[in-house]
Amino acid sequence: MNAFATLPSSVDDPLPVLCVGAGSMGRAWLAAVQADPLVRLAGVVDIDQDAARTAVADLGMDVPIGADAVAVAAATGARAIVNVTVPAAHLPVTMAALRAGLPVLGEKPAASTLAEAVRLATVAEQTGQLFMVSQSRRWNPRVFALRAMVEGLGAVGSVTTEFFRAPRFGGFRDQMRQPLLVDMAIHSFDTARFLLAAEPVSVTCQSWNPSWSWYRGDANASAVFEMSDGARYTYVGSWCAAGAETSWNGTWRISGEKGSAHWDGDHDPELASDHPPLDRPASPYSGIAGALQVFVEALRTGVAPMGEIHENLMSLAMVEAAVESADTGVAVTLADVFTRARELPPTSTAASG
Ligand SMILES: NC(=O)c1ccc[n+]([C@@H]2O[C@H](COP(=O)([O-])OP(=O)(O)OC[C@H]3O[C@@H](n4cnc5c(N)ncnc54)[C@H](O)[C@@H]3O)[C@@H](O)[C@H]2O)c1
Incomplete structure (x- = not known):
């Protein structure tokens, strides 16, 4: 985990964010942003301008739209982005945002390939910006x-x-x-x-x-x-x-x-055991709304959240290792997958769809 820049947010001064990607999941994120009092929707970005325009109209809001997240952030004063683009666009959109000083809450997967995700982890370190992947089911x-x-x-x-x-x-x-x-x-x-x-x-x-x-x-x-x-x-x-x-x-x-x-x-899960569950705190959050709350809280406190890119890499590595095993017919070790991801050019690993 790396240290990252903090950003204040409060009900009186909500964090201005952009939603990038106005497809089916992007619309769910727009609703989550609209419902969270600690954030404010500053704009919607999609290479398909009609998709962005329709999504904004359906929200009943009037916010700027555009095709380039960094440009729209500069024009609107947005301080963070939610990346809900197709997986192939996760690397370019997230990388450009981090390099422009914008923390990113990204939909899963972190990137199309583990090599790309490792590269994004490095960019997060270099820029000192938070890149959190929303594994929304973690917060269930x-x-x-x-x-x-x-x-x-x-x-x-x-x-x-x-x-x-x-x-x-x-x-x-x-x-x-x-x-x-x-x-x-x-x-x-x-x-x-x-x-x-x-x-x-x-x-x-x-x-x-x-x-x-x-x-x-x-x-x-x-x-x-x-x-x-x-x-x-x-x-x-x-x-x-x-x-x-x-x-x-x-x-x-x-x-x-x-x-x-x-x-x-x-x-609710069921227990078939004479031994009770350990006494643990319940999840304070749920789903993508929860992931958004966690992201905003992490930016406010500087405490690395679950889903921070370094912590998330292993989940994508499991996918890539499973795909490699399916392709080759032999067992694949996760250590080898990481070694190859760090050596390979970022667009050439097996898991891309
Ligand atoms: N957490 C979940 O339960 C869950 C569920 C569904 C989808 N997802 C994830 O959400 C992401 C989006 O999925 P979807 O179903 O909404 O896809 P979608 O195809 O419906 O929408 C993606 C949108 O991204 C836009 N886009 C593509 N490249 C772009 C770029 N470079 N800049 C800006 N916009 C760009 C497209 O024009 C499109 O409107 C995927 O990563 C997917 O895996 C997560």
């Missing part, structure tokens, strides 16, 4: 409750996530080489790190595309991670699985020496 209060249960289970043997849904997005996901692993599984991978307070060591993964899939790339995957505490984290998922769909958070089971914990992803 039920994930906090599940983690307290897991801590009460003693040593953990296995963690599994089952994720089965059938969304028809259109757009960039339909064209990605690994839509499920690259665009979706990062949420579960990141949550597994949080639940176990352990880091992945290696992974074996297979991915495939069912005959009926409407995705160009592999909509199905199965991955087993060896974690640093000896547990195995197993992820099984599909993005073209109609019927009996799981929640968007997937279904979780954690099996430990003192019992098990189970979560359907939507309701």
Whole structure:
């Protein structure tokens, strides 16, 4: 974690922010910014000016729009940006903002590839600006409750996530080489790190595309991670699985020496153990609104938040290691993935869709 410049914010003097990317998730962020009294929407940026204009009109607000975040920030006095562009634009948009002295709250993934994300971590260090990745599911209060249960289970043997849904997005996901692993599984991978307070060591993964899939790339995957505490984290998922769909958070089971914990992803987690959860504080935040609050608080206090780019890199590395294992058919160690990401040119790693 690196030290970063602080910025004040208060209800009387809210932080002016730009939303960059006015697509479907950008609209959700615009609503979150509009609802947060500690921030003020200073403008909306999108290379598709119609998208920006329509999004602003739908908000019922009158703020400047533009195609270049740094230029709009200079014109409007915005002090920070929320980057909700397509993954391929995360690197150029975030890098330009950091270099212009603007802290960034970015949608996941940090960048298209781990090499690009490592580069952004370096730019954050060099510029002294905060770059936080919004892994919004981390702030789910039920994930906090599940983690307290897991801590009460003693040593953990296995963690599994089952994720089965059938969304028809259109757009960039339909064209990605690994839509499920690259665009979706990062949420579960990141949550597994949080639940176990352990880091992945290696992974074996297979991915495939069912005959009926409407995705160009592999909509199905199965991955087993060896974690640093000896547990195995197993992820099984599909993005073209109609019927009996799981929640968007997937279904979780954690099996430990003192019992098990189970979560359907939507309701309160359940504990099957004689040992109570550890007494831990509940999550004070939730979802992307929570990520925004955390970002603003971090800027005010200078305390590095969860999701700060250095802390987030491992979640993207899990994605990239899983993709590499699926491509090669052999186990991949996370250390090797990081070594290659630091050596490779930033646009040539395997995980880009
Ligand atoms: N946290 C979640 O649950 C969640 C859910 C959905 C999407 N996402 C993430 O949010 C991001 C956006 O996804 P989406 O579904 O809104 O995509 P989208 O395609 O609907 O919208 C992306 C927008 O970015 C704009 N854009 C592209 N390049 C740009 C650039 N250089 N500068 C400015 N604007 C640019 C596009 O014109 C488009 O309007 C992705 O990173 C995605 O993974 C996260």
